[in-house]
Ligand SMILES: Nc1ncnc2c1ncn2[C@@H]1O[C@H](COP(=O)(O)OP(=O)(O)OP(=O)(O)O)[C@@H](O)[C@H]1O
């Protein structure tokens with residue numbers, strides 16, 4: 328069969344960590360094949376072997392009967408293998424068009440037809456539903472979702488036999504995800520072998536034909552999606568049955584902690600007001616570009632506000648930098664974990680202890696290493712971060728585990744307000760429920776918690792109230808039983824009910 332891919336007995340070690348052990352699986356053209364497993368199961372590592380980024384210790388990759396030696400990413404690309412990574416590899420200062428055609432540009436061709444290049448880029452981008460995106464804009468200006476689409480365009484610009492999507496939808500909203508699915512179906516019907524990695528099982532059922540489940544660096548099984556249900560899939564991934572995903576809420580909601588009035592941001596946000604109380608979880612929903620992240624960045628101090636007022640426990644504050652935000656008791660876990668959430672090259676321990684404001688671990692200015700290690704280990708255990716300890720660099724962790732470090736950093740800090748921007752993006756089902764539990768605990772400790780999420784069932788499950796933003800303004804707020812998906816989507820899309 329055309330475009331048949333086989334990975335045979337792949338093993339890969341990193342120092343003492345066995346990331347992959349004799350993993351084998353086969354996928355073919357005309358199917359969407361899911362790769363499932365908990366954070367750290369080895370999915371991305373397996374795909375990095377396929378993309379030529381990692382050399383396996385043992386094993387083979389066979390494409391259409393031909394045994395490939397994938398000594399570097401270029402070779403893999405030339406064989407028609409495209410991998411779209413969880414963490415993007417875009418050049419920030421270059422334009423959208425330049426990024427899409429970067430391989431051609433890197434060849435150092437003397438004559439580049441910029442006009443043709445831009446119009447081809449615009450065509451590709453439009454075919455993914457971003458007709459309005461100006462392809463001459465630098466990538467650094469784009470939202471995470473838009474950057475994702477640029478990554479996908481990079482893969483589509485050449486004929487690919489195998490295309491791997493490593494958690495593509497994690498940064499996309501519902502509508503964008505549907506667009507992506509149409510594209511994936513089209514690729515599948517054209518005979519491309521599509522490999523799809525996601526922690527959202529609904530998506531796997533919507534788009535995938537078969538699934539290979541991995542656990543602890545091994546393959547558990549390969550199944551046909553039509554023959555299996557979610558519960559069984561989760562069991563195979565986690566190795567146990569998951570009880571309830573959303574913890575029951577017991578928090579007593581107290582006095583207002585954070586009050587934002589008439590917040591304005593240049594060009595983006597117009598007159599946003601909201602209040603969060605002690606012990607309350609306020610959800611923020613909206614389509615990408617609605618301004619949720621921007622509002623929170625301004626409240627935190629990462630961006631300047633053009634007008635409006637922020638009060639913390641009744642006292643007017645104006646955070647001009649994240650540092651000021653932190654000393655005023657506000658913490659924020661950003662959506663872009665690579666850019667702002669964690670320092671990848673530093674150790675897990677350093678990252679976790681980075682924001683510590685109130686010192687339990689210093690006495691007279693002297694660092695108490697024992698106490699620090701204890702605190703770090705407690706965080707690692709509480710969040711089930713998959714690591715032997717605090718010493719390894721964050722870059723060596725799987726994507727979902729990096730997200731947990733970003734969270735742990737704030738858990739170790741004394742705060743009044745905690746803002747979480749897409750906290751469970753890329754996090755596996757088991758760890759998701761752990762994060763929900765943490766959100767719950769933090770609220771029960773009396774903090775005011777704000778959660779931005781594009782995952783509606785998640786927001787409804789954890790929030791007491793949900794504010795919906797559209798085009799830079801709050802279009803509505805729903806609480807209690809009024810929080811249902813239809814009403815929230817209608818508010819987000821500006822549909823009158
Ligand atoms: N460069 C590296 N150095 C050391 N260890 C690594 C490296 N890359 C991956 N690992 C380890 O290999 C294991 C598998 O990681 P991998 O990123 O493949 O997981 P994953 O299944 O993609 O998880 P996620 O769902 O969180 O993205 C993890 O224990 C991870 O810490």
Ligand SMILES: [Mg+2]
Pocket residue numbers: 370371372413493725726727
């Ligand atoms: Mg991964």
